[in-house]
Amino acid sequence: MTEFTPLMSLVGGTLIGLSAVLLMAFNGRIAGMTGILTGLLPPVSTDWPWRAAFIAGAIAAPMLVLSLSSQTIGFDSSVANPWLAVSGLIVGVGVYFGSGCTSGHGVCGMARLSPRSIAATAVFMATTTATVFVSRHMLGGL
Amino acid sequence: MQRTITAGLAGLVFGTGMALSGMSNPAKVLNFFDFAGSWDPSLALVMASALLVTAVGYRFVLRRDKPIVEARFHLPTARKLDTPLLAGSALFGVGWGISGFCPGGAIPALGLAEPSAWIFVGTMLAGIVAARTVRLALESRATQTA
Numbered sequence: 001m002t003e004f005t006p007l008m009s010l011v012g013g014t015l016i017g018l019s020a021v022l023l024m025a026f027n028g029r030i031a032g033m034t035g036i037l038t039g040l041l042p043p044v045s046t047d048w049p050w051r052a053a054f055i056a057g058a059i060a061a062p063m064l065v066l067s068l069s070s071q072t073i074g075f076d077s078s079v080a081n082p083w084l085a086v087s088g089l090i091v092g093v094g095v096y097f098g099s100g101c102t103s104g105h106g107v108c109g110m111a112r113l114s115p116r117s118i119a120a121t122a123v124f125m126a127t128t129t130a131t132v133f134v135s136r137h138m139l140g141g142l
Numbered sequence: 143m144q145r146t147i148t149a150g151l152a153g154l155v156f157g158t159g160m161a162l163s164g165m166s167n168p169a170k171v172l173n174f175f176d177f178a179g180s181w182d183p184s185l186a187l188v189m190a191s192a193l194l195v196t197a198v199g200y201r202f203v204l205r206r207d208k209p210i211v212e213a214r215f216h217l218p219t220a221r222k223l224d225t226p227l228l229a230g231s232a233l234f235g236v237g238w239g240i241s242g243f244c245p246g247g248a249i250p251a252l253g254l255a256e257p258s259a260w261i262f263v264g265t266m267l268a269g270i271v272a273a274r275t276v277r278l279a280l281e282s283r284a285t286q287t288a
Binding site for chain 1: 242249
């Protein structure tokens with residue numbers, strides 16, 4: 001069980017949106033994790049510094065929150081390691097061919113009313129729901 | 143240099159939002175999708191608020207001729223709903239449903255020093271590199287035979 005956290009979820013969602021607006025306003029870029037990461041992998045894109053900075057900021061953020069405030073960050077993963085590895089591989093291949101993930105399609109693309117992003121988001125929300133149903137209610141958890 | 147600093151700041155805000163919202167917490171993500179079980183509606187509020195802020199912000203930002211520290215806006219130009227988009231997204235959902243990790247949630251989770259996040263991100267990066275290698279090879283073969 002995880003508790004319903006309306007306030008923190010609204011605060012967090014607002015910050016995710018703010019980040020997307022900042023990156024567009026200053027750098028003219030979509031704040032999509034898939035696109036940003038892909039340019040950092042071989043063949044590495046020539047504009048890698050801003051990408052690396054965004055990733056570094058994203059990784060440093062939870063550490064800063066924990067060290068500078070009394071805020072706790074919930075984290076719980078009970079999925080077995082082999083399934084984590086399989087999941088990562090599937091996600092990597094999927095987001096590459098799908099040209100984006102939750103941040104790029106689900107937030108930035110949907111906000112632009114991009115038909116591709118709306119379709120992509122509808123598809124991955126559906127297959128995620130189906131996968132969770134199968135893994136939890138038919139296979140009894142992974 | 144300027145563009146690196148602004149991107150770093152945007153990354154900080156992104157990671158803070160992911161961590162506070164619960165998007166970096168796999169259990170919370172899986173519960174959001176578990177309508178038949180321990181449903182946690184929190185992530186609907188994350189998506190709704192992120193979308194609202196982005197939609198309103200983009201309206202103002204994209205009215206400008208160019209971004210503040212960059213020569214032009216880099217917006218995706220593809221319009222077609224093609225097989226890679228739909229099949230790739232379907233696949234992504236399967237992976238997301240297995241672990242509860244998506245790329246945007248997992249990267250900030252690296253900062254929580256959780257081994258599960260490192261395993262996921264490791265194979266995810268391998269998956270992106272493998273998929274990209276296949277696509278680039280297919281494209282270069284297509285140009286050679288054309």
